[in-house]
Amino acid sequence: MTTGTSAENAGSATTFAILSQAVRHRNLFPFPILWFSLVALEVSLLAGVRIADQDIWFHLRNAQELLTRHSFLRADFYTFTTAGAPLVNYEWLSELPYYLAFQAAGLRGLVAVQLVLLWLIFAGVYYLALRRGANAGDAALVTMAGVALGCYSFGPRMLHFGWLCLMVLFLVLERFQQTGKGLWVLPPLFTLWINLHGSWVFGFVVMGIYVVSSLVEGQWNNVVAERWTPVQLRKLLLIFAASVGSLFVNPYGYKLVWYPFDLLFRQKVYLDSMGEWVSVNFHTGWGKLALFMIFALLGTAWFSRKPWKLCDILLATFAVWASLNHLRFLLFAAIILVPILAPRLRLFPPYDAEKDKPWLNLAITAAVVAIIVGSYPSAAQLQNNIDSQFPRDALHFIQQRQLTGRLFNWYDFGGYVEFYAPAIKTFADGRTDIFAYNGVLNDYIKINAIESSFELLDKYKIDYVLFPVDTRLTYVLAHSPEWHTIYEDKVVKLFERAPVAAPLKTQLN
Numbered sequence: 001m002t003t004g005t006s007a008e009n010a011g012s013a014t015t016f017a018i019l020s021q022a023v024r025h026r027n028l029f030p031f032p033i034l035w036f037s038l039v040a041l042e043v044s045l046l047a048g049v050r051i052a053d054q055d056i057w058f059h060l061r062n063a064q065e066l067l068t069r070h071s072f073l074r075a076d077f078y079t080f081t082t083a084g085a086p087l088v089n090y091e092w093l094s095e096l097p098y099y100l101a102f103q104a105a106g107l108r109g110l111v112a113v114q115l116v117l118l119w120l121i122f123a124g125v126y127y128l129a130l131r132r133g134a135n136a137g138d139a140a141l142v143t144m145a146g147v148a149l150g151c152y153s154f155g156p157r158m159l160h161f162g163w164l165c166l167m168v169l170f171l172v173l174e175r176f177q178q179t180g181k182g183l184w185v186l187p188p189l190f191t192l193w194i195n196l197h198g199s200w201v202f203g204f205v206v207m208g209i210y211v212v213s214s215l216v217e218g219q220w221n222n223v224v225a226e227r228w229t230p231v232q233l234r235k236l237l238l239i240f241a242a243s244v245g246s247l248f249v250n251p252y253g254y255k256l257v258w259y260p261f262d263l264l265f266r267q268k269v270y271l272d273s274m275g276e277w278v279s280v281n282f283h284t285g286w287g288k289l290a291l292f293m294i295f296a297l298l299g300t301a302w303f304s305r306k307p308w309k310l311c312d313i314l315l316a317t318f319a320v321w322a323s324l325n326h327l328r329f330l331l332f333a334a335i336i337l338v339p340i341l342a343p344r345l346r347l348f349p350p351y352d353a354e355k356d357k358p359w360l361n362l363a364i365t366a367a368v369v370a371i372i373v374g375s376y377p378s379a380a381q382l383q384n385n386i387d388s389q390f391p392r393d394a395l396h397f398i399q400q401r402q403l404t405g406r407l408f409n410w411y412d413f414g415g416y417v418e419f420y421a422p423a424i425k426t427f428a429d430g431r432t433d434i435f436a437y438n439g440v441l442n443d444y445i446k447i448n449a450i451e452s453s454f455e456l457l458d459k460y461k462i463d464y465v466l467f468p469v470d471t472r473l474t475y476v477l478a479h480s481p482e483w484h485t486i487y488e489d490k491v492v493k494l495f496e497r498a499p500v501a502a503p504l505k506t507q508l509n
Contacts, residue, residue, distance in 0.1 A: 031361055033361065038144065040119055043147055044375060048111060055157075060098065061422070064419075091196065093196050094158035094196045106379055107382035107386065120164055122146070142345065145334075149293055150330050158196070166202060173210055184239070186243050187245070207240055215233075296337075297320070390413060391491055393491075397487045406462050407426060408457060408465045410467045412430075414426045414427070443460075464494060466492055483495045
């Protein structure tokens with residue numbers, strides 16, 4: 001494999017032809033840019049309503065602690081259940097941009113960081129589809145389907161930094177296949193990646209698939225594989241080894257490298273119980289989107305005459321397997337599948353620069369940009385969204401009454417309390433690892449499921465319970481003589497343990 005397959009070269013030539021035609025005709029706004037503006041619009045509309053992510057708050061607190069204490073977090077001091085427990089803040093670098101944006105522009109800053117990340121990710125997906133030979137319209141439509149599939153993971157998520165690194169990895173590997181150059185970027189990329197997010201493991205899986213699929217050569221019906229040249233293979237294996245070594249350039253050493261495997265082997269209670277880690281349910285909307293993804297793959301495999309590269313088959317198989325096992329990887333599947341599927345469609349004619357109308361493209365693109373700007377949520381809208389899901393007024397009540405004692409909180413409220421009321425020690429938050437290790441997470445699940453709830457509340461000597469109004473535990477406590485409601489609004493109820501009645505003899509005396 002010297003310069004890649006003919007199909008890859010054709011894809012690169014198609015992309016180059018689009019750009020060169022636009023340059024020759026002095027067209028600064030070719031039709032492909034207009035198409036991508038529609039993708040950006042869809043991202044903006046879907047991302048703007050996913051601001052209330054429960055984890056963002058403890059991430060902001062982590063960044064705040066790092067910038068004020070000038071030291072990395074190595075032990076928990078947010079909660080009373082795991083106080084002093086060692087921890088690894090495996091997303092520390094991703095937290096900083098969000099915190100700085102929040103300091104500069106509040107909730108709107110969080111949305112801005114999220115949008116920039118998602119725009120860059122899907123711009124890379126769209127560009128890679130064009131590079132592989134897709135028409136602009138086909139690439140845009142498939143990318144928009146990918147946006148819909150992946151929007152389950154929208155919101156101010158640290159995960160997006162990891163998927164942006166994945167997109168860079170694909171572009172580097174694609175260039176290496178075609179030119180034999182550019183691999184030197186990967187060790188610095190993985191150094192950055194491991195400090196951003198634990199999804200770097202997926203990067204090595206992707207690299208491994210590229211290596212393994214190119215160790216063989218041949219054609220089997222509609223499947224083709226082409227072997228790496230010895231020089232290319234040596235380069236790739238050398239860079240692979242260098243990338244592994246680069247992972248240890250982090251503030252936590254081997255612990256940060258081991259963390260994704262710790263999640264897999266030691267945090268099973270978390271993987272089995274938390275929503276985004278569950279398998280796809282085909283009766284839900286997300287399940288139907290995943291089913292559409294499967295049918296799209298089967299349909300293109302059946303009707304497309306374009307040969308399938310062995311590498312693409314392995315990547316698609318891994319993406320489908322990962323996303324069906326865990327909902328949070330639907331966005332990963334979109335990143336993988338869009339550049340594979342888009343070049344196989346022929347719904348739109350090829351780009352023709354002579355028929356292009358740059359001023360019309362500019363006008364429509366400007367209108368789309370105006371819609372994006374106009375639909376950008378206001379600070380008041382975002383705050384109302386947050387207030388409808390988090391206990392702002394209840395925290396004010398606790399602080400005004402100067403309530404002390406142990407608080408059992410709804411899991412999603414933990415980070416919010418820790419960021420906005422740091423003096424209050426919580427029961428648990430989204431940093432699930434430290435709570436999985438010592439059984440706190442398992443006890444939380446039992447209490448929430450009304451399984452030995454009163455015994456476990458006694459075990460942890462809980463004085464107050466802060467829970468949403470419509471949960472089973474809220475109903476049980478509201479009808480228990482051992483607890484009484486001291487605050488209630490549309491979002492939450494705050495319960496206080498009722499004082500123990502004095503013995504009868506004491507009362508008579």
